Amino acid sequence: MSDPRPGSKLLDLVAVMDRLRSPGGCPWDAQQTHTSLLRYLVEETYEVVDAVENGTRADLREELGDLLLQVVFHARVAQEDPAEPFDVDDVAATIVAKLERRHPHVFAGEAVAEDLQAGWDAVKATEKPRESVLDGIPPGLPALARADKVLGRLQRNGLDEPVSAQATERQIGDELLAVVRRAHAAGVDPEAALRTATRDLETAARARERAAG
Structure with a gap:
């Protein structure tokens, strides 16, 4: 009889990954490292996005499984580290503790706080003291996602004026496409241009933080 408890199949996935990685398992799986697996982590993430936006429920279920495999795979690789090993249970315990602490x-x-985002930020600040509100934003984010993250941080902390504008998703999409069209016509890489503008915004904001602090 199969275990009816939610999450029981995750144990099966951990066991399968262990067998693939162990002696007598799959040579390809045994050779992988955190670095070699990164490309697959990124690919699977975008495939989940595509399944949400364009796929069926079956597509989403499959792609979430592929993404989950990457987490379990990385945890299995980490288990073998000679200096600082950890396993999938450590990964799960860490996120459980974080979720409980942040809620x-x-x-x-x-x-319940009137401003849940402010409460969330306050808890995060006690966990990871930072010199700037911009610290911790992944530098490898795509330019548009990074710009959105930077602006959100700055606006929540009073370092950038929020823009009051009503617009639909389609209108914003059309405006962004128009900017990309202009960039293409001018021979400008829009990703590079936005990265540069965002860096300039960050530099100015950090300077204001230092002056105020």
């Missing part, structure tokens, strides 16, 4: 209104009996 005190759910797990610690605290009142």
Whole structure:
């Protein structure tokens, strides 16, 4: 009889990954490292996005499984590190502890904050003290995603004026496409141009933080 508890099949996935990685398993799986697996992690992430936007429920289920495999694979590789090993249980325990810590209104009996995002940011600040509100934004994000993340951080902390504008997703998409069209006509790489503009914005914001602090 199969285990009916939610999450029980995750144990099967861990066992399969262990067999693939162990002696007598798959030579290709045994050769992989955190670095060699990164391309697949990125690819699977974008395939999940495509399944959400364009695929069927079956597509999404499959792509989420492929993405989950990457997490389990990385955890299995990490288990073999001679200096600082950890396994999939350590990964799960870490995120469980983080979720409970960042949701005190759910797990610690605290009142729900009027501004949940501000409460979330306050808890994060105690976990990872940072010199700037911009610290911790992944530098490898695509230019548009990074710009959105930077602006969000700055606006929540009063370092950039929020723009009050009503627009639909389609209108914004058309505007972005028009900018890309202009960039193409001018022979300008739009990703590079946005990265440069975002870096300039970050530099100015960090300078204001230092001056105020």
